[in-house]
Amino acid sequence: MRFKSTTGLAAIVTAAALALTGCGSSSGNGGGSTSSDGKVDGTGKTLSVLVNVSSQYPEQQKQWQSDIAAKFKAETGADVKFETFASANDELTRIQTSVVSGQGPDVYSLGTTFTPTAFATKAFVTLSDDDWNKVGGKDRFNPATLGISGPDKDHLAGIPFVSRPFVMAYNKDLLAAAGIDKPATSWDDLAAQAKKMTKDGTYGIATGYKDSFDPWKFIWAMSVQAGNPLVDGNKLKMDDPTVKKAYETYFGWLTNDKVVDPASIGWSNSNAVAAFASGKAGYLMMTTSSSIPTLDKSAVAGKYEYALMPTIAPGQTQSKSDGDAASILSGDNLVVADYSKQKDLAFAYIKLITSKDEQLNYQKTFGDLPANAEALATLTDAKLKPVADAAAKSKATPFTGAWGDIQLGLLNVTVQSIPDLAAGKVDESALDTRIKDAQNKGQASLDRASKG
Amino acid sequence: MSTDASHEVRPAVDSTAGRAPRTANEAGQQPGPKDGLRRKGLSERNRPLWMLIPGGVLMIIIIVVPLLLGIYMSILNLDQYTLRKWVSAPIIGAENFVEAVTNSPLLHAVWLSVSYSLLAMVVTLPLGIAAAVATQNAFKGRAVIRSIFLIPYVLPSFVVATVWRTMLQPGGIVDEALSTVGIHVGLWLNGPQTFWTLVLVQIWASWPFIYLLALSGLQSVDHEVHEASALDGALWWNKLRYVIFPYLKGPLALAFLIGMLHHINNFTLPFVLFGVPAPTDVEVLPILTYVTSFQSFRFGLSAAMAFISLVLIAIPLFVYLRAVKLDDADTPGAKK
Known part of the structure; x- marks a missing residue:
């Protein structure tokens, strides 16, 4: 058994869960009686909610949770029990156990790119019109945020909670000193501007090549902007020249343009934020509004602005994508477990935390943009304007259960290229091989998805 | 680890087993080889094997069942699309192994x-x-x-x-x-x-x-x-x-x-x-x-x-x- 640690563990968990629950699952839709005015009475019940632990604001998160629990209790009489997961892997394990055993949290908070995978398990409620009304109506949400809630607009499982679109931050002083009057809107311009700012230990661009997510987001964005959405029906188009061009551009910042710190091959996104915060970088790529609290306490406080990331693909003069694809559609969705016996209570909870006031309150504490359209419209902070813009110009990643594998493949090309990056040159044939490998694995995964 | 346990137990077993057959021999029954008698002595037959039950049950739950489940899983086409009803996931035989x-x-x-x-x-x-x-x-x-x-x-x-x-x-x-x-x-x-x-x-x-x-x-x-x-x-x-x-x-x-x-x-x-x-x-x-x-x-x-x-x-x-x-x-x- 020692050899089979992970699988063995999964099997143990599975077996234990089965044994404990006796495969219990029912399709009960109760969860407190609903009175005529739409209020759910959940007296004596406890709703279980699984959320991402906030490593950045742990204290505030606890405070927010206890506040919300009190409000929910006042409204429905039911308690809320929050459980947290520390990483995506952690979350996945919880979901798998719950999916197999048919018991666990009632409400899950999922990252947007993970929503298709979760949807593929069919373990979460696809909302009916009636269900949408119970969470306050589909109209209360910013329409763009619904883009990755389901495979099409009639089959939506994810209820948007917050938007976290990606933007870039720039150091106003450094740009001005280099004679640049406005941030770049094409990747070519970006590299050119970055070159002007790179000197004496200051670099044009701060980014982390060792991050677990950023690399594939760059490649995805540049490819989509060049007119290749990566997944076309059942075909994966990772062997398209646009993808290679994207990698070359992304790696080129380090190898050709020399506009990023060579140490960034070992950086994650937080290292890049730290470099930018110390005033040593012109642009901070792939960041979100949740960097505001950090940057406002740093050396660049008051000297930085956000801007949309370039939307014109490398080597192009205009965007070839329908819509600008300024960012992946990013943020958190809420899903209700199919096995939950208190779905109405779950919907009531979601209704509460997606209400205008609660969304604004959340934005103030954590920096994430509201998914609630009304709340989004009231944000007037000039700094948030480009972020809100990016939210509107976000584009969903392909909605397929194979996306996890595809994303892993895109990331893996970067991981395996890091030694070449360190040596200062990424060999073209090696890059071709890596891309081809990712294409094959991703295509196999897509094939299974179309059968599944 | 089981080897360690058996070594610890042996001396006690040997000493009692060593005495018991002698009485049997003196009684004039079964003249067979002494060694064989030593092995299958009375006290060995009376060893409280039932005391292994709690450990055995735990072993079955923690090791044998998951192992068998693991082997069963290995012949299933089990992925995110079939996980939810994993018992009825399609059996694909040796395909996974290949x-x-x-x-x-x-x-x-x-x-x-x-x-x-x-x-x-x-x-x-x-x-x-x-x-x-x-x-x-x-x-x-x-x-x-x-x-x-x-x-x-x-x-x-x-x-x-x-x-x-x-x-x-x-x-x-x-x-x-x-x-x-x-x-x-x-x-x-x-x-x-x-x-x-x-x-x-x-x-x-x-x-x-x-x-x-x-x-x-x-x-x-x-x-x-x-x-x-x-x-x-x-x-x-x-x-x-x-x-x-x-x-x-x-x-x-x-x-x-x-x-x-x-x-x-x-x-x-x-x-x-x-x-x-x-x-x-x-x-x-x-x-x-x-x-x-x-x-x-x-x-x-x-x-x-x-x-x-x-x-x-x-x-x-x-x-x-x-x-x-x-x-x-x-x-x-x-x-x-």
């Missing part, structure tokens, strides 16, 4: 796992023995030294890996230190060198285990043996080689076995050091099964991989167990 062997990095992973474990073992053995011998004789501060030696062993794997990862980062403390003496090693956490990084950190983390077992072996050497070899005029190397080392054979064989298994199963160290997707040079077995299960959601395929690796490792393990007779409880005193 894919694992022909179209996955499994064999490469097995090779990496075994070679890295062996390398780490080969280095830690002399280190551990040397440390045990060095701290065998009492000297001032020995207790402190011994405690310090155990630090890597008591630190959780996660902590060890996190600290090393921080130290080995590009431009990190290790690079800084080496560059002051003019050595530039390159990347530790990416590329071909990662394999050696893994071996290095594994050595650092696991040599105290060998040290512990070697120490226990040394302490079983009787005082008289030391005196006798001193009287015979044996110098330190001869004494070590021909008098002391034979005592260490048992504990070290055990250490080798447990150490190898532990290295091959070590998930935390490579996972925390390199993250996933791991550089291909450290895509060891646990990492591969993990990625296949929990990143690609191919539960069936990864169960097949785990099963194949179980078999691959079980064969040499079995041969080895027979060779060192760690599993042999029938021959009295076999462990010597």
Whole structure:
């Protein structure tokens, strides 16, 4: 058994869960009686909610949770029990156990790119019109945020909670000193501007090549902007020249343009934020509004602005994508477990935390943009304007259960290229091989998805 | 571990068993071979075997059931699309096994796992023995030294890996230190060198285990043996080689076995050091099964991989167990 640690563990968990629950699952839709005015009475019940632990604001998160629990209790009489997961892997394990055993949290908070995978398990409620009304109506949400809630607009499982679109931050002083009057809107311009700012230990661009997510987001964005959405029906188009061009551009910042710190091959996104915060970088790529609290306490406080990331693909003069694809559609969705016996209570909870006031309150504490359209419209902070813009110009990643594998493949090309990056040159044939490998694995995964 | 338990039990069984047959013989029944009688004596038949039930039930729940489930999973087409109703997932027979062997990095992973474990073992053995011998004789501060030696062993794997990862980062403390003496090693956490990084950190983390077992072996050497070899005029190397080392054979064989298994199963160290997707040079077995299960959601395929690796490792393990007779409880005193 020692050899089979992970699988063995999964099997143990599975077996234990089965044994404990006796495969219990029912399709009960109760969860407190609903009175005529739409209020759910959940007296004596406890709703279980699984959320991402906030490593950045742990204290505030606890405070927010206890506040919300009190409000929910006042409204429905039911308690809320929050459980947290520390990483995506952690979350996945919880979901798998719950999916197999048919018991666990009632409400899950999922990252947007993970929503298709979760949807593929069919373990979460696809909302009916009636269900949408119970969470306050589909109209209360910013329409763009619904883009990755389901495979099409009639089959939506994810209820948007917050938007976290990606933007870039720039150091106003450094740009001005280099004679640049406005941030770049094409990747070519970006590299050119970055070159002007790179000197004496200051670099044009701060980014982390060792991050677990950023690399594939760059490649995805540049490819989509060049007119290749990566997944076309059942075909994966990772062997398209646009993808290679994207990698070359992304790696080129380090190898050709020399506009990023060579140490960034070992950086994650937080290292890049730290470099930018110390005033040593012109642009901070792939960041979100949740960097505001950090940057406002740093050396660049008051000297930085956000801007949309370039939307014109490398080597192009205009965007070839329908819509600008300024960012992946990013943020958190809420899903209700199919096995939950208190779905109405779950919907009531979601209704509460997606209400205008609660969304604004959340934005103030954590920096994430509201998914609630009304709340989004009231944000007037000039700094948030480009972020809100990016939210509107976000584009969903392909909605397929194979996306996890595809994303892993895109990331893996970067991981395996890091030694070449360190040596200062990424060999073209090696890059071709890596891309081809990712294409094959991703295509196999897509094939299974179309059968599944 | 079961071997240990049976050794502990043996003396008691032997002593009672030794007496019982004699009475039977005196009564004039069954003149058969004495040995056979000794084996099947009355008190052996009355051994309270039912006391094994709690342990046995636990073994079945914790080991046998998951193992069988794992084998069953390996013939299913089990992925994120079929997970929810996994009992009725389509059975695809040997397809997972064929894919694992022909179209996955499994064999490469097995090779990496075994070679890295062996390398780490080969280095830690002399280190551990040397440390045990060095701290065998009492000297001032020995207790402190011994405690310090155990630090890597008591630190959780996660902590060890996190600290090393921080130290080995590009431009990190290790690079800084080496560059002051003019050595530039390159990347530790990416590329071909990662394999050696893994071996290095594994050595650092696991040599105290060998040290512990070697120490226990040394302490079983009787005082008289030391005196006798001193009287015979044996110098330190001869004494070590021909008098002391034979005592260490048992504990070290055990250490080798447990150490190898532990290295091959070590998930935390490579996972925390390199993250996933791991550089291909450290895509060891646990990492591969993990990625296949929990990143690609191919539960069936990864169960097949785990099963194949179980078999691959079980064969040499079995041969080895027979060779060192760690599993042999029938021959009295076999462990010597």
